[in-house]
Amino acid sequence: MSISVSSLRSGLHKKSFSYSTKKYPFRQEIESILGINLEDLHLYLGRFDKFQRSTDQCTLAHKVFYSTFASTLQPIYNSFVKEFIYPIVMTDFYYQVIPTFRIGLPGNRFVGEYHKDSKYNHQDYEINFNLGLANYEGNASLRTEDFPGSDNYISLECPYGRVFSFDHIDCMHGSEINDTNKTMVSFDFRLALAELYFDTDSSSVNMNSSFKPGSYFSVECVNNSSSHLH
Numbered sequence: 001m002s003i004s005v006s007s008l009r010s011g012l013h014k015k016s017f018s019y020s021t022k023k024y025p026f027r028q029e030i031e032s033i034l035g036i037n038l039e040d041l042h043l044y045l046g047r048f049d050k051f052q053r054s055t056d057q058c059t060l061a062h063k064v065f066y067s068t069f070a071s072t073l074q075p076i077y078n079s080f081v082k083e084f085i086y087p088i089v090m091t092d093f094y095y096q097v098i099p100t101f102r103i104g105l106p107g108n109r110f111v112g113e114y115h116k117d118s119k120y121n122h123q124d125y126e127i128n129f130n131l132g133l134a135n136y137e138g139n140a141s142l143r144t145e146d147f148p149g150s151d152n153y154i155s156l157e158c159p160y161g162r163v164f165s166f167d168h169i170d171c172m173h174g175s176e177i178n179d180t181n182k183t184m185v186s187f188d189f190r191l192a193l194a195e196l197y198f199d200t201d202s203s204s205v206n207m208n209s210s211f212k213p214g215s216y217f218s219v220e221c222v223n224n225s226s227s228h229l230h
């Protein structure tokens, strides 16, 4: 039976889910690597011009996150995707191997420009999830159209312990200037639904990696049995 990814994506749009931070202690792991509270990151990172699309992945904290990911967060993240995300989606998928790390500094924005991800080569077979780690609220949170083409923007907040999905392909989205005095920290990741996933020569602009299995997306296809192995 064929599934409609756009109806799955719009069904999950704006939906938020609560998970156990004891079982999946993402923030504690990152804070123990950095040695500081995440919402205080701006006190240590130095000053930045307003982020553009080309610079919103440039801080030292981004480099630390990506360079330590395999040895620290990867096992927790892999289990989380299989055990917690699969039962939400209930259809087989490949998943983003390394999630995209986001930082919203006070006085700055965490997404360089308003866009739909289709503009960045992301394909229609994707589902997107966002996981707040610190201060993902108010003007530090994500702004998105409430439905495709509406031009009516809403804020999606994500306190630590929650994960939400939104329609990143069809809805314009971005971020405003963080007017709080705390850093917003989050990561987000995409799934490629197995039934619709196709080989593509396009690649991610942020990660500069191919969307083929084993590069941007996992080699492993997560299915009902892998979700129960852990």
Ligand SMILES: [Fe+2]
Residues within 6 Å of the ligand: 115, 116, 117, 168, 173
């Ligand atoms: Fe996006």
